[in-house]
Amino acid sequence: xxxxSSTMGRVLVALLIxxxxxxxxxxxxxxxxxxxxRAEVGAEAVAATASNAGxxxxxxxxxxxxxxxxxxxxxxxxxxxxxxxxADSRDVEAAHRKPFTGRxxxxxxxxxxxxxxxxxxxxxxxxxPTDQLALYQISxxxxxxxxxxxxxxxxxxxxxxxDTRTVSDPLSRAHRRNIxxxxxxxxxxxAVMEPYGGTTKPSAAYLGSIHARQLYDSANQKAPVCVxxxxxxxxTPPAYGDIFxxxxxxxxxxxxxxxxxxxxxxxxxxxxxxxxxxxxxxAIDTTPGDSFDDICQSCHESGxxxxxxxxxxxxxxxTAADEILQADSLVAVAAKVPLVVDDYRARLExxxxxxxxxxxxxxxxxxxSVDEMTRRARSIAGEVESEIIGRLRDLxxxxxxxxxxxxxxxxxxxxxxxxRRREQG
Amino acid sequence: xxxEQKVTESNEEPSRVxxxxxxxLNLTEFFSTFSILGLFYSELNxxxxxxxxxxxALSRPLPAYARWPRILGPMSLLVLFxxxxxxxxxxxxxxxxxxxxxxxxxxxxxEVPLGWFVHQIHAWxxxxxxxxxxxxxxxxxxxxxxxPPRELxxxxxxxxxxxxMYADFTGLLLVWSDSAYWTTVRGMEVITAIPVAGYIFSxxxxxxTIGELTMTRFYVIHLALLPMMLLAISAIxxxxxxxxxxxxxxxxxxxxxxxxxxxxxxxxxxxxxxxFAGLVTMAVLSPLPFHEAAxxxxxxxxxxxxxxxxxxxxxxxxxxxxIPRMLRGSIILLMQIAMLSIPFLIGRRQQPAGSRWxxxxxxxxxxxxxxxxxxxxxxxxxxxx
Numbered sequence: 001x002x003x004x005s006s007t008m009g010r011v012l013v014a015l016l017i018x019x020x021x022x023x024x025x026x027x028x029x030x031x032x033x034x035x036x037x038r039a040e041v042g043a044e045a046v047a048a049t050a051s052n053a054g055x056x057x058x059x060x061x062x063x064x065x066x067x068x069x070x071x072x073x074x075x076x077x078x079x080x081x082x083x084x085x086x087a088d089s090r091d092v093e094a095a096h097r098k099p100f101t102g103r104x105x106x107x108x109x110x111x112x113x114x115x116x117x118x119x120x121x122x123x124x125x126x127x128x129p130t131d132q133l134a135l136y137q138i139s140x141x142x143x144x145x146x147x148x149x150x151x152x153x154x155x156x157x158x159x160x161x162x163d164t165r166t167v168s169d170p171l172s173r174a175h176r177r178n179i180x181x182x183x184x185x186x187x188x189x190x191a192v193m194e195p196y197g198g199t200t201k202p203s204a205a206y207l208g209s210i211h212a213r214q215l216y217d218s219a220n221q222k223a224p225v226c227v228x229x230x231x232x233x234x235x236t237p238p239a240y241g242d243i244f245x246x247x248x249x250x251x252x253x254x255x256x257x258x259x260x261x262x263x264x265x266x267x268x269x270x271x272x273x274x275x276x277x278x279x280x281x282x283a284i285d286t287t288p289g290d291s292f293d294d295i296c297q298s299c300h301e302s303g304x305x306x307x308x309x310x311x312x313x314x315x316x317x318x319t320a321a322d323e324i325l326q327a328d329s330l331v332a333v334a335a336k337v338p339l340v341v342d343d344y345r346a347r348l349e350x351x352x353x354x355x356x357x358x359x360x361x362x363x364x365x366x367x368x369s370v371d372e373m374t375r376r377a378r379s380i381a382g383e384v385e386s387e388i389i390g391r392l393r394d395l396x397x398x399x400x401x402x403x404x405x406x407x408x409x410x411x412x413x414x415x416x417x418x419x420r421r422r423e424q425g
Numbered sequence: 426x427x428x429e430q431k432v433t434e435s436n437e438e439p440s441r442v443x444x445x446x447x448x449x450l451n452l453t454e455f456f457s458t459f460s461i462l463g464l465f466y467s468e469l470n471x472x473x474x475x476x477x478x479x480x481x482a483l484s485r486p487l488p489a490y491a492r493w494p495r496i497l498g499p500m501s502l503l504v505l506f507x508x509x510x511x512x513x514x515x516x517x518x519x520x521x522x523x524x525x526x527x528x529x530x531x532x533x534x535x536e537v538p539l540g541w542f543v544h545q546i547h548a549w550x551x552x553x554x555x556x557x558x559x560x561x562x563x564x565x566x567x568x569x570x571x572x573p574p575r576e577l578x579x580x581x582x583x584x585x586x587x588x589x590m591y592a593d594f595t596g597l598l599l600v601w602s603d604s605a606y607w608t609t610v611r612g613m614e615v616i617t618a619i620p621v622a623g624y625i626f627s628x629x630x631x632x633x634t635i636g637e638l639t640m641t642r643f644y645v646i647h648l649a650l651l652p653m654m655l656l657a658i659s660a661i662x663x664x665x666x667x668x669x670x671x672x673x674x675x676x677x678x679x680x681x682x683x684x685x686x687x688x689x690x691x692x693x694x695x696x697x698x699x700x701f702a703g704l705v706t707m708a709v710l711s712p713l714p715f716h717e718a719a720x721x722x723x724x725x726x727x728x729x730x731x732x733x734x735x736x737x738x739x740x741x742x743x744x745x746x747x748i749p750r751m752l753r754g755s756i757i758l759l760m761q762i763a764m765l766s767i768p769f770l771i772g773r774r775q776q777p778a779g780s781r782w783x784x785x786x787x788x789x790x791x792x793x794x795x796x797x798x799x800x801x802x803x804x805x806x807x808x809x810x
Contacts, residue, residue: 147522208740336714340535409702423688 047330054079054087055383056095071169073162082112107145107295109154112135133232158182176213179225180206202226205282224250241267244274252358281291289317300353313366317358320374323381330388339391351380453478455693459550462502463662468667483686494568496696501585502659503697504554507704508592509652511547518748519599521595521644527718534715545708551593553704555733558586566767566788574669576768581662583765588655590733597731598640606719607728609635615734618741618754622761634721727781727807735802736795742805 008235056079057064067073080087085100096102104112114133116122123130132155136142139251142153158174165172184203186192193199205383206212206226214223230237238246248255258264258274267274278295279287295308327348335341358373393420439447446452452475460469460482469478518537520529533540562582565571571579590760613635617627629642730738737757741750763770 340531389799398709402706406702406706409698413695413698416691416698420688420691420695423691 005385015118017159055090056085056087058090059092063162070160070162070164071166077116081116088145106150106154109156110145113155132233135231138233138236139231140236150293151192153186157186162327174223176221179227180212183226200282202282205280209282210286211284222250235346240271240273240276241269243276244268247275251360253364255365257361257369262364263363263365289321290314292317306365309365309367313362313365315371316367316370316374317355317362320351320355320358320381323354323378323385324348325383327351327384327388330385334388334392337392337395339388341388344388351377351384354380439474443475461663462656465578485686493539494564497557498662499693500696500700501554501557501561503555503693503700504550505549505659507701508547508550508554511543511550512648512652514543515547516648521599523601523640523719524779526599526640529728530600531715541712542705542708546704547714549704549707549715551589551596553700555586555593556590558582558589562586563788563792567625567785569784571768573768574664577665578662578669579768580656580765581665584658585655585662588651588658590731592647592651592655593733595643595651595733598635598643599647600714601640603723604716604717604726604728606635607722607724608731611728611730611738612734615730615738615741618750619737619758620751620754622758636721666806729803729806729808732799734804735800735806736798739798739805740803743801749783 020061050164059077067079078087082104082363083101083223084098086097088096089095089097110133117128118130120130136155137146141154144152145154155243160173167174169175170177172178180203184201184206187199188201188203190199204228205357211223211225214220215225227235244255244258250257263274267277273281277299279285292310292314297307300306300310327344331341331348334344354373354377358370358377361369361373366368443452451471453473455467455474457469457471469482471478473481515533516684518533520526530544534544535541565579565582567795594612597605599605613627617623625721629639629646686780729735740757741753778805
């Protein structure tokens with residue numbers, strides 16, 4: 001007879017294992033299953049789940065770590081695509097066999113990237129432009145590179161080497177928000193820029209500008225960064241005569257008035273930097289309304305016609321702004337009473353709009369055209385003021401009415417008291 | 426003036442209009458409805474024609490208790506009457522939906538001729554009503570007017586005060602300004618903290634948040650329910666005065682005056698005129714401010730419960746934190762029940778005249794405590810003197 005207890009014991013153990021298996025959470029079962037799966041799948045299947053790095057990463061693990069999350073690493077690009085060699089070989093010499101190119105020289109990098117990125121057929125499925133190399137070659141960087149200066153920026157300096165990401169990826173050095181830092185890494189560095197005549201630290205200047213405040217603080221994606229004015233791959237500082245065209249791409253109204261005024265083409269002909277004469281190249285900020293005199297007198301002698309025109313424009317705009325402020329404070333007083341002030345507020349908005357319109361018009365440096373706007377602003381503000389003062393004066397009539405009312409009340413009460421005394425006898 | 430002569434003489438014939446009505450209705454019966462609301466302290470004889478009945482009532486001697494300390498009762502009724510009239514005028518223009526309420530009030534205040542005036546009278550009148558009713562309770566307590574058989578007088582006084590506070594509360598939300606909306610929210614927090622009564626009143630909010638449903642309910646309560654309840658409770662108060670007289674102590678020590686009701690009515694007219702003049706002064710010199718429209722999604726920086734709820738609010742917020750809110754609410758509920766049942770708790774014993782000062786001291790102490798709690802509640806909410 002078999003040992004009953006041992007059979008029972010085996011059955012019990014089997015039962016326990018099944019119960020333990022079923023009671024484990026599904027995730028807990030996974031390592032066991034994967035291990036079983038791995039045993040089944042062949043070597044090729046394993047290789048298919050690994051990265052494009054092949055066996056290069058055996059000796060170059062850091063590069064693989066950088067490459068894997070990049071836009072190239074997730075695509076069809078492999079180490080061999082740029083560096084040549086044999087990725088499947090585990091032997092160093094065999095892996096580094098021709099046509100292995102190793103670390104490409106800086107002057108070769110643009111051409112290397114362009115092998116794919118200038119190929120329309122290859123790029124059309126990614127919908128990427130293919131003119132980067134052509135633009136780069138006419139840029140300041142490209143021209144100097146062609147002359148043998150390897151200290152200028154090449155593709156990898158801005159886009160990264162192995163960790164290349166798409167420009168829309170916020171981690172990319174070429175993302176809009178990161179561009180001032182990327183350009184500034186060289187252009188703000190005294191040591192790097194010394195052979196090219198030093199640096200005015202444009203990126204640091206830019207970061208204090210209203211464009212930077214709009215981009216970083218107000219999240220206004222339309223605010224310009226370095227590449228919007230200087231070009232992306234064709235990066236060059238605009239010629240002085242072209243500056244108003246560059247700024248005018250966004251500030252179109254201002255450009256129209258500037259060109260129509262005495263400054264426009266005359267400055268271009270004289271080789272003066274149009275907008276930057278008054279607004280600085282990179283540290284561009286809103287111009288305070290009371291700075292006309294100082295700005296105009298930086299070129300025009302005090303007492304000259306130019307300075308006089310600037311002074312008159314300043315007076316016009318300042319008086320309009322002051323009147324609007326005055327009307328505003330009266331509206332606040334009226335709102336507390338309460339009077340209905342919605343109409344006044346809307347009209348003061350209109351006045352403020354006229355004043356805002358006067359700012360681009362002032363680039364025409366013509367007193368009459370500025371006066372057209374500021375005159376309207378002032379008249380609206382003046383109307384609002386006088387209307388509110390009139391209504392507040394009507395309110396003070398109420399107090400006078402109260403006095404008259406009390407006079408009659410006391411009179412009536414006196415009569416009633418007299419009547420009552422007579423009733424009481 | 427010989428009262429009897431006036432009754433039997435009927436030299437002047439009543440006009441044809443009155444005779445036409447007298448044949449078809451008992452006009453005296455109708456007029457006695459007015460008298461229920463305190464125009465006369467005694468009843469009209471409905472068997473007599475109107476003019477004769479009026480002459481008879483007017484020529485009765487004035488009871489001793491119709492003296493100036495008792496003025497707060499008729500004053501509260503006068504203010505109530507003013508509130509009803511100004512409220513009806515406002516209701517002609519007011520639109521009770523959250524979307525249009527504030528704009529309709531703005532139109533009343535800025536465009537309707539003298540709309541600002543009616544609005545301010547109504548706003549200040551509600552505060553005045555609550556103050557008068559509070560002072561009246563103090564006066565009733567000081568004169569020991571809760572001992573039997575005057576329990577109903579005291580109870581009606583307390584109920585009138587509660588109803589007036591409730592009317593102020595519901596009326597405030599109807600303005601639908603941000604200050605009004607959030608004051609109502611804070612006030613509901615105080616109300617819902619009180620166990621039984623709070624639960625009953627909170628159903629009137631009509632949901633978890635204050636919104637369109639709440640406004641409709643408050644509108645109905647403020648315009649239809651509360652005026653009727655206020656008038657009904659006032660009528661009970663006047664009816665019990667007619668039956669039992671106002672105060673034993675007063676009638677004991679005050680000499681009977683022989684002057685007639687005419688002089689009393691003249692006094693009432695003077696008081697009404699002074700009240701109205703006071704409200705007009707407040708309306709012109711210190712109009713209540715006009716706030717922005719309510720935004721339930723934005724809480725302004727400083728909101729507080731309405732001023733008359735600051736004392737219970739202080740009780741709910743002060744002191745050691747380990748006392749749960751429900752317990753504090755129960756304390757408030759017990760205090761309210763105690764107020765209502767003072768006649769049954771301590772009114773049994775007849776107080777001799779000399780010990781009035783004991784009651785007055787207690788009343789003064791309680792009043793000071795209430796004042797201190799109110800100020801504390803205000804300070805909690807950030808008010809500084």
